[in-house]
Amino acid sequence: MKKIGILTSGGDCGGLNAAIRSIFFRAKNKYGMTVFGIKNGTTGLVQRPLDFIELNQKTFSGYLLKQGGTFLGTTNKGSLKAKDKIVDQEKLLIDGYHQLGLDGLIIIGGDGSMNILQKIAKKGNLKIVAIPKTIDNDVGATDFSIGFDTAVNVATQALDNLHSTAVSHSRSMILEVMGRDAGHIALSSGIAGGADVILIPEIKYSIKGIINKLNEMKKRDVKHSLIVVAEAVKMENGKKVIHEFKDGQKRLGGIGEYIANQIMSKTDIECRVTALGHVQRGAPPTANDRILASAFGVYAVDLLEKGKFDKMVAYKNRKIIDVTINEAIKTYKNVERNDPLVETALSLGIYIGDIK
Numbered sequence: 001m002k003k004i005g006i007l008t009s010g011g012d013c014g015g016l017n018a019a020i021r022s023i024f025f026r027a028k029n030k031y032g033m034t035v036f037g038i039k040n041g042t043t044g045l046v047q048r049p050l051d052f053i054e055l056n057q058k059t060f061s062g063y064l065l066k067q068g069g070t071f072l073g074t075t076n077k078g079s080l081k082a083k084d085k086i087v088d089q090e091k092l093l094i095d096g097y098h099q100l101g102l103d104g105l106i107i108i109g110g111d112g113s114m115n116i117l118q119k120i121a122k123k124g125n126l127k128i129v130a131i132p133k134t135i136d137n138d139v140g141a142t143d144f145s146i147g148f149d150t151a152v153n154v155a156t157q158a159l160d161n162l163h164s165t166a167v168s169h170s171r172s173m174i175l176e177v178m179g180r181d182a183g184h185i186a187l188s189s190g191i192a193g194g195a196d197v198i199l200i201p202e203i204k205y206s207i208k209g210i211i212n213k214l215n216e217m218k219k220r221d222v223k224h225s226l227i228v229v230a231e232a233v234k235m236e237n238g239k240k241v242i243h244e245f246k247d248g249q250k251r252l253g254g255i256g257e258y259i260a261n262q263i264m265s266k267t268d269i270e271c272r273v274t275a276l277g278h279v280q281r282g283a284p285p286t287a288n289d290r291i292l293a294s295a296f297g298v299y300a301v302d303l304l305e306k307g308k309f310d311k312m313v314a315y316k317n318r319k320i321i322d323v324t325i326n327e328a329i330k331t332y333k334n335v336e337r338n339d340p341l342v343e344t345a346l347s348l349g350i351y352i353g354d355i356k
């Protein structure tokens, strides 16, 4: 392995710069490799001229480690799924990899990126290793992905800020968090931030159940409350709240408003809604995310050096391990009923849906 590339793909999150930094130092200092940072996800290999930078010590002399986002840029538009009418983008990517003379490529991405790139790698003989990143923490075969801890911390901080204003005004403050189809961010931040109600896509709730909880609090003279709701939670009619934007894309968002309106139309409880959105993605990474990203970076370079391709690094039972990319993407990691955090929420008296 003489020359390797790194690319960040999919939605950004805290810890990506820390991972790139760690990959560079391991590759350069231990193995004397040349390291190229590919710009804007796969786009840097698809476009001509190729868009990349050679990384060096100076690249990391500032405080990149502590910054959110990815200094290489990324894209989550899935551009490789839609075939360009004139040129085959997959072919351009494969040619780009070989033109650059890469011996290996580290992909920092979520399940979607891994899925697409694994297929292309097979077709074009690309040697790839993946590092899981996503605030949603929904990649299989790893307990944690880079970016989750940062998002949970942002959401917890938001709940802390909402708590005081909830008490001042005797209101119910509703926090809508991201997470795609998984409730990990909502569940963890809700427990850490002292929520009274946590709604996640995996557990069925009822408006009646939420109102019962708030009324029971009222009886104890507690007139304020905190509700966390994950973006993919469905309305009682079984539909998700989805906005169609001017660019033709459909995105999740608005379930917080729905819950607020339901509560306000059936009780005299005053509700306010905060949709946290991309604040969860852009925040400076927590210490845990910086550490995880750094450890993943080292392990990923070692995998390339050992010739162990088509693998994803993972964190399991306090150890960094590797699994096949297939193993990682075969199951979407939802919150399971037997997740200890579900039991924790229940025993804290949090309404988490119509389960016991």
Ligand code: F6P
Binding pocket: 011, 076, 134, 135, 136, 178, 179, 180, 231, 251, 252, 281
């Ligand atoms: O997958 C990460 C995530 O932040 C989801 O939680 C959210 O639904 C989505 O990406 C938002 O994506 P976009 O960057 O397109 O707004």
